[in-house]
Each structure stands twice: as C-alpha cells, then as structure tokens.
Amino acid sequence: MAGPPPRLFLDASVLIAAAASTEGGSALVLEICRAGQATPLLTPLDLREAERNIQGKLDRNALLRFYRLIAELEPELLPVPSAGI
Numbered sequence: 001m002a003g004p005p006p007r008l009f010l011d012a013s014v015l016i017a018a019a020a021s022t023e024g025g026s027a028l029v030l031e032i033c034r035a036g037q038a039t040p041l042l043t044p045l046d047l048r049e050a051e052r053n054i055q056g057k058l059d060r061n062a063l064l065r066f067y068r069l070i071a072e073l074e075p076e077l078l079p080v081p082s083a084g085i
C-alpha cells in the first residue's frame with residue numbers, strides 16, 4: 001500500500017533554474033511535483049528570493065514562466081523559521 005507522496009523542499013535556486021530552462025534537473029523536479037509524485041514545499045522567503053533574482057538576472061519570459069510554475073505547482077507554504085530555532 002502506497003503512502004502519501006514524498007514532500008520536497010524547493011529552495012530559490014531550484015525555482016530560478018526551472019524558470020531559466022525547461023530542461024534539466026530543476027525542471028524535472030518541478031514536473032515530478034506537478035504530476036503529483038511529490039509535494040512541493042516552499043517558504044515565502046524562497047518565493048521572494050527567486051522572484052527578485054529572476055527579475056534582476058533573467059528575461060521577462062523567465063519571470064512569466066516562474067509565475068506559471070508556482071500557479072501550477074500549488075506548493076505547500078511553510079512558515080519562515082524563527083531565529084531561535
């Protein structure tokens with residue numbers, strides 16, 4: 001009997017790389033998540049960091065791809081850890 005899909009924490013670098021290229025490991029990880037084979041986990045800080053870096057370093061198409069990826073993934077948003085942890 002299969003349990004729930006694994007939960008994968010995606011940091012900003014995975015999102016940036018997938019926005020920059022539809023091929024490669026990061027794009028494959030996001031495809032696995034979109035297929036329901038894993039649950040993507042993100043923090044709001046990772047989303048903002050990825051967005052800021054894409055805006056500053058990549059073109060408009062990459063930014064639009066980033067927004068589409070996030071909408072399609074419907075990630076589970078985790079709270080930002082406190083400094084006391």
